[in-house]
Amino acid sequence: MGVTVLLPYQIPEGKTGAQAIDYLTKRLLALGAIHTGQFLVDCETYISTPQHGPAKTVHVLHDSEYPASTFSILDNGAGKQIPLVADNLFDLLMLKMTSVYTSKKQTKIESKGARFEYGDFLIKLGSVTMMENFKGILIEIEYRPCVVLSYCWEMIRETLQGFLGMPIAKEYPAYFSQQIMNTMGQQQIHTKQNEVYEPIDTINQYLESFTNYRKQNVLPVAGGATGGASSAQNAAANMQGGNQRMR
Amino acid sequence: MEKLNSTLGAVRSLRSSVRQCFEQLADGTNAELAEDSRTKFLLKFQENFNNMNAQLREVESLINGLQAPQTPYCLGQTTYLAQETAPERQALYSQLVNSYKWIDKVHDHSFLAFNNLNQNNLRRSYVYCSQKRVRIPFTSCNNFDPDHTDKLLSEINLPLTSYQVCRPFGSNVVVIVTISRVLKAAIVCKGVLIEWVTVKGFDETLDPDDLWAESRYEVFRKVQEHTHIAMLHFFSPTLPDLAIKSYMTWLHSYSKLFLEACKRCGKFVSNGLPPTWRDLRTLEPFHEECRNC
Amino acid sequence: MQMTQITNSKELLSTALQSRIIPNQEFLLQGSILDSAVDHLIHRLRGLCDTVDASPEQFHDLEVCLSLRQPTQTAPLMLRVRRALDRDSPFQLRYIGQPELDRSRPTLVRSSIDVGCTSTILDFLTELGCRLDFEYVSRGYIFRKGRMKITVSKIKAVPGKQQEIGSETVSQSYLVELSVLAPNGQDSIGDEMRIFAEQLKPLVQLEKIDYKRLGGLP
Numbered sequence: 001m002g003v004t005v006l007l008p009y010q011i012p013e014g015k016t017g018a019q020a021i022d023y024l025t026k027r028l029l030a031l032g033a034i035h036t037g038q039f040l041v042d043c044e045t046y047i048s049t050p051q052h053g054p055a056k057t058v059h060v061l062h063d064s065e066y067p068a069s070t071f072s073i074l075d076n077g078a079g080k081q082i083p084l085v086a087d088n089l090f091d092l093l094m095l096k097m098t099s100v101y102t103s104k105k106q107t108k109i110e111s112k113g114a115r116f117e118y119g120d121f122l123i124k125l126g127s128v129t130m131m132e133n134f135k136g137i138l139i140e141i142e143y144r145p146c147v148v149l150s151y152c153w154e155m156i157r158e159t160l161q162g163f164l165g166m167p168i169a170k171e172y173p174a175y176f177s178q179q180i181m182n183t184m185g186q187q188q189i190h191t192k193q194n195e196v197y198e199p200i201d202t203i204n205q206y207l208e209s210f211t212n213y214r215k216q217n218v219l220p221v222a223g224g225a226t227g228g229a230s231s232a233q234n235a236a237a238n239m240q241g242g243n244q245r246m247r
Numbered sequence: 248m249e250k251l252n253s254t255l256g257a258v259r260s261l262r263s264s265v266r267q268c269f270e271q272l273a274d275g276t277n278a279e280l281a282e283d284s285r286t287k288f289l290l291k292f293q294e295n296f297n298n299m300n301a302q303l304r305e306v307e308s309l310i311n312g313l314q315a316p317q318t319p320y321c322l323g324q325t326t327y328l329a330q331e332t333a334p335e336r337q338a339l340y341s342q343l344v345n346s347y348k349w350i351d352k353v354h355d356h357s358f359l360a361f362n363n364l365n366q367n368n369l370r371r372s373y374v375y376c377s378q379k380r381v382r383i384p385f386t387s388c389n390n391f392d393p394d395h396t397d398k399l400l401s402e403i404n405l406p407l408t409s410y411q412v413c414r415p416f417g418s419n420v421v422v423i424v425t426i427s428r429v430l431k432a433a434i435v436c437k438g439v440l441i442e443w444v445t446v447k448g449f450d451e452t453l454d455p456d457d458l459w460a461e462s463r464y465e466v467f468r469k470v471q472e473h474t475h476i477a478m479l480h481f482f483s484p485t486l487p488d489l490a491i492k493s494y495m496t497w498l499h500s501y502s503k504l505f506l507e508a509c510k511r512c513g514k515f516v517s518n519g520l521p522p523t524w525r526d527l528r529t530l531e532p533f534h535e536e537c538r539n540c
Numbered sequence: 541m542q543m544t545q546i547t548n549s550k551e552l553l554s555t556a557l558q559s560r561i562i563p564n565q566e567f568l569l570q571g572s573i574l575d576s577a578v579d580h581l582i583h584r585l586r587g588l589c590d591t592v593d594a595s596p597e598q599f600h601d602l603e604v605c606l607s608l609r610q611p612t613q614t615a616p617l618m619l620r621v622r623r624a625l626d627r628d629s630p631f632q633l634r635y636i637g638q639p640e641l642d643r644s645r646p647t648l649v650r651s652s653i654d655v656g657c658t659s660t661i662l663d664f665l666t667e668l669g670c671r672l673d674f675e676y677v678s679r680g681y682i683f684r685k686g687r688m689k690i691t692v693s694k695i696k697a698v699p700g701k702q703q704e705i706g707s708e709t710v711s712q713s714y715l716v717e718l719s720v721l722a723p724n725g726q727d728s729i730g731d732e733m734r735i736f737a738e739q740l741k742p743l744v745q746l747e748k749i750d751y752k753r754l755g756g757l758p
Contacts, residue, residue, distance in 0.1 A: 144464060
């Protein structure tokens with residue numbers, strides 16, 4: 001288990017999502033990476049029924065890298081998020097709560113694709129789909145031996161630049177520059193990039209990206225792969241903009 | 248000591264009288280001389296012979312009077328071997344002392360040889376050994392006092408590093424070193440000589456009972472190889488304390504394993520690995536393949 | 541190189557349910573024994589159960605019971621969180637369903653889901669809308685016999701917020717529970733448990749307790 005950085009990939013103009021994945025796969029293989037199977041990260045969101053007080057949201061995620069676990073993040077609607085890592089039987093429990101928490105089926109979203117190993121790096125090229133609609137490409141890169149981002153960010157950045165063929169900003173990704181609140185609610189001096197990384201951090205990053213993809217669901221989505229790709233382009237552009245705002 | 252001297256003197260005189268006796272016998276008698284010279288020869292021989300006997304008895308009595316010398320070597324708790332009751336094992340301790348003496352002698356010789364060879368300037372490694380230095384007071388470095396090892400290790404104090412000393416194999420030490428949040432290393436020592444090093448990631452478990460399992464990460468397997476190279480390089484039986492300290496300093500340079508780019512190619516990643524080699528003198532980072540160019 | 545297609549975790553779960561490998565049913569027998577006689581029971585159990593030579597395993601748990609009111613159903617959803625006080629282990633979340641009202645069965649049967657989870661669970665459940673019903677500390681011994689689990693434990697009240705040494709005991713006796721967590725459709729385990737319970741007589745009378753008849757409980 002090591003540091004993971006999740007990066008929305010901006011699909012080059014005039015390319016479909018499938019073509020972009022193909023292009024990245026070729027570059028990775030040329031770099032010396034080895035194809036080691038598939039991966040899947042999915043997210044389902046449950047929302048409390050109106051009779052049950054203020055709306056609360058439970059996001060339930062699964063990551064094929066941690067097949068025995070279910071990750072859930074509860075958003076109480078007042079800015080507080082509580083993460084929970086549990087055995088995957090937790091899914092059965094969620095089913096018991098259907099009368100209070102109902103699943104929003106139309107927002108079920110997943111990132112699925114090929115998994116590569118390059119030295120101790122783990123690189124995943126995921127195509128994000130929601131309701132069978134292609135939404136964009138998420139690149140996950142994990143450097144497994146290292147547990148602190150600030151130690152190995154330059155390595156990750158160099159590898160990313162190596163196969164993406166484009167420059168990556170020197171600053172830490174937005175997710176890592178946020179301040180951590182301690183239990184007393186005070187802001188601590190150090191930020192996430194200096195913390196020991198945990199699997200839930202990967203899940204948080206996925207949830208952040210998924211939420212962004214869902215938000216731009218309100219845009220009219222034309223059917224078919226090409227249409228999907230262009231909307232994904234918008235998504236990536238939005239994300240990039242978001243990143244810049246963060247800095 | 249005096250007794251020993253007089254015994255040695257007695258042995259000497261015994262030897263000289265034996266020699267006299269044999270000389271006289273070898274000279275023999277003149278064939279043409281008369282009977283009285285023969286009796287004279289016989290008497291002389293008897294006198295010599297009695298002398299010899301007397302001296303032999305004296306030597307024997309002196310030897311009996313001698314105390315067995317105390318063993319000059321105290322090999323720690325192995326002295327208890329001498330109290331072994333099983334007859335076939337009683338000899339073990341004296342054998343041990345003998346071999347110990349041999350080793351000491353080998354040490355002496357090799358030290359002299361080392362000094363001699365050191366004058367030759369064609370050296371491959373940069374081990375520095377001053378000619379001026381007198382022979383250091385020297386105990387065998389693989390049979391060290393545990394307190395000394397503890398003290399030595401407690402003196403080593405590098406930033407961001409924690410040391411945990413345990414002794415799973417009797418008096419010999421295993422040091423678990425945690426460097427920053429980067430890696431863990433188990434250093435197995437015999438006395439103060441490093442025998443084995445296992446390197447693992449910060450999130451892996453390093454159990455003192457299983458020091459032979461390799462890291463699941465390629466980078467730490469590579470680092471482990473390099474620590475073994477360094478272990479041989481820093482090996483210095485004449486200055487074991489310094490060797491340990493310099494080794495620890497070298498090992499500590501891995502606190503920036505992922506943070507430093509290779510000094511030669513300027514890159515962080517090569518073949519999926521960070522610069523895993525650290526120069527033994529300058530501690531500069533290099534990729535394994537950049538190190539020799 | 542493994543190229544197997546990754547399947548959705550939901551699908552995996554439903555296949556697992558269909559092939560009946562998920563232990564989601566609890567078979568339970570309960571009884572109690574006076575403090576003065578508990579040593580005899582421990583000796584008996586040490587002789588009967590696995591790992592005869594080792595001393596009995598001890599546990600010290602805090603159990604918190606919460607419920608989630610469901611608007612459409614009359615019965616609330618009962619959840620329990622168990623936390624070990626004597627060691628560092630994951631928290632355990634349990635769902636316990638209503639006991640089945642089948643008189644022909646030798647043991648009480650109720651659906652149950654055990655989930656190991658992180659320490660954020662209590663916070664999570666509270667924010668989820670669960671209400672704290674009650675909490676208690678149980679401390680005692682655990683034995684194993686095959687897949688049967690036998691616990692002999694003392695129930696104590698949680699004294700205020702601080703965990704004091706003189707935790708208040710609720711009664712003068714120990715609670716004895718014999719339980720098995722098994723997948724659906726393995727009813728033969730009930731008979732196995734009944735036979736084992738016979739062997740503990742007359743020290744302790746293990747029975748299926750019908751909570752409805754006790755009254756006062758939801």
